[in-house]
Amino acid sequence: QKSGREAWTVAFAPDGSYFAWSQGHRIVRLIPWTKCLKDFLFSVGEGTDASSPRHLSRQNSDGSQIVAETGEHTIDCGDIVWGMAFGSSVPEKQSRCVNIGWHRFQFGQDQLLLATGLNNGRIKIWDVYTGKLLLNLMDHTDIVRDLTFAPDGSLMLVSASRDKTLRVWDLKDDGNMVKVLRGHQKWVYCSAFSPDSSILCSVGAGKAVFLWNMDKYTLIRKLEGHHNDVVSCEFSPDGALLATASYDTRVIVWDHHKATILLELGHLFPPPSPIFAGGSNDRWVRSVSFCPDGRHIASVTDDRLVRFWSIEERAPQAIAPLSNGLCCAFSAEGSVLAAGTRDGSVHFWECPRSIASLQHMCRMALRRVTTTQQVEALAIPTPLRDYLTYKVM
Numbered sequence: 001q002k003s004g005r006e007a008w009t010v011a012f013a014p015d016g017s018y019f020a021w022s023q024g025h026r027i028v029r030l031i032p033w034t035k036c037l038k039d040f041l042f043s044v045g046e047g048t049d050a051s052s053p054r055h056l057s058r059q060n061s062d063g064s065q066i067v068a069e070t071g072e073h074t075i076d077c078g079d080i081v082w083g084m085a086f087g088s089s090v091p092e093k094q095s096r097c098v099n100i101g102w103h104r105f106q107f108g109q110d111q112l113l114l115a116t117g118l119n120n121g122r123i124k125i126w127d128v129y130t131g132k133l134l135l136n137l138m139d140h141t142d143i144v145r146d147l148t149f150a151p152d153g154s155l156m157l158v159s160a161s162r163d164k165t166l167r168v169w170d171l172k173d174d175g176n177m178v179k180v181l182r183g184h185q186k187w188v189y190c191s192a193f194s195p196d197s198s199i200l201c202s203v204g205a206g207k208a209v210f211l212w213n214m215d216k217y218t219l220i221r222k223l224e225g226h227h228n229d230v231v232s233c234e235f236s237p238d239g240a241l242l243a244t245a246s247y248d249t250r251v252i253v254w255d256h257h258k259a260t261i262l263l264e265l266g267h268l269f270p271p272p273s274p275i276f277a278g279g280s281n282d283r284w285v286r287s288v289s290f291c292p293d294g295r296h297i298a299s300v301t302d303d304r305l306v307r308f309w310s311i312e313e314r315a316p317q318a319i320a321p322l323s324n325g326l327c328c329a330f331s332a333e334g335s336v337l338a339a340g341t342r343d344g345s346v347h348f349w350e351c352p353r354s355i356a357s358l359q360h361m362c363r364m365a366l367r368r369v370t371t372t373q374q375v376e377a378l379a380i381p382t383p384l385r386d387y388l389t390y391k392v393m
Helices: 033-039 358-369 372-376 382-388
Strands: 010-012 016-023 027-032 041-042 056-058 075-078 081-090 112-118 122-127 133-138 143-150 156-161 165-170 174-181 190-193 199-204 208-215 218-223 230-235 240-245 250-255 261-266 285-290 296-303 304-308 316-321 325-330 337-341 346-350
Touching: 010 081, 010 325, 010 337, 016 033, 016 081, 027 033, 027 112, 027 337, 033 041, 041 285, 075 081, 081 156, 112 143, 112 156, 122 143, 156 190, 156 199, 165 190, 199 240, 230 285, 240 285, 250 285, 250 296, 261 304, 296 325, 358 382, 372 382
Parallel strands: 081 143, 143 190, 190 230, 199 230, 285 325
Antiparallel strands: 010 016, 016 027, 027 075, 041 056, 056 346, 081 112, 112 122, 122 133, 143 156, 156 165, 165 174, 190 199, 199 208, 208 218, 230 240, 240 250, 250 261, 285 296, 296 304, 304 316, 325 337, 337 346
């Protein structure tokens, strides 16, 4: 297979307006997501019961492929694209920089940006609506493997690189670099913000999961539990849980407040011993994504399957075939899962539908604003406390 074709990253805009993926050969495609949904036709005969994921195809009524429409952009980034993230601005969210006297850019309420991390260590920032290049950030000395924006609208961007560092950029201050986070001994693969933007998780070529305080830019702790490189991480929508995926064939769901493992989702049975978990076993987990409903997790693995898990069960709720999968992401409303592959294509599935209990929705609402320690301090019955701290899923 030709190197450079890989879709290393797929991304949905936070407001659900756009979808982007790296097609390989330096190209990023940007598509209005509503148009994409309208164009989807359900593939016939691919499992139509409510519990199985249905593969979605994007075609015209006569069967031909959709041609580019208004709002679609094809961006040539100048080098292979490894990482990508959407960022939207909230004007009232002040820049953390002190000298805000003069700026090239005034980001308005309707501004939507796309950051692309490149093979040469550069980060390019694009205007999604026009496809124009706004900023070119140069400081990394190796591949920028992953990008993530703070969810609070402050346009703080974190880049994870093979140069073993994470860098924090303030786009409201013309892309100035605020901080370099050092601690990883090898490549950094992925980083993710907690929903309140206070904590950053980073993982890489090593068994530890790093947690950073993003107010002070200090290391909070390392989570130990994986037996091989950790390659993907994401917080649950309420910020109570953290999912990490590793080449040790497992996805671990953590209570990161207490550094404890709540759930292990295994992709190889029986699970490999720590010694053999480091080997090549066709079950390396490449990517993990938390569904916006807070109850489901998707994983992409080298065994040519994509799995859809419920946090209440140890076995996958649904599986679907996917050859050479590399990455996955849920749409903003959580009804569609997108996955990128080594040949530069992207696959979409309709997720199994379910309705969250009022109990779970109350738990999410409470956990958005409280830590595990704060919940444990409440004078409430033990079964309720265990439910709120996800000890009982």
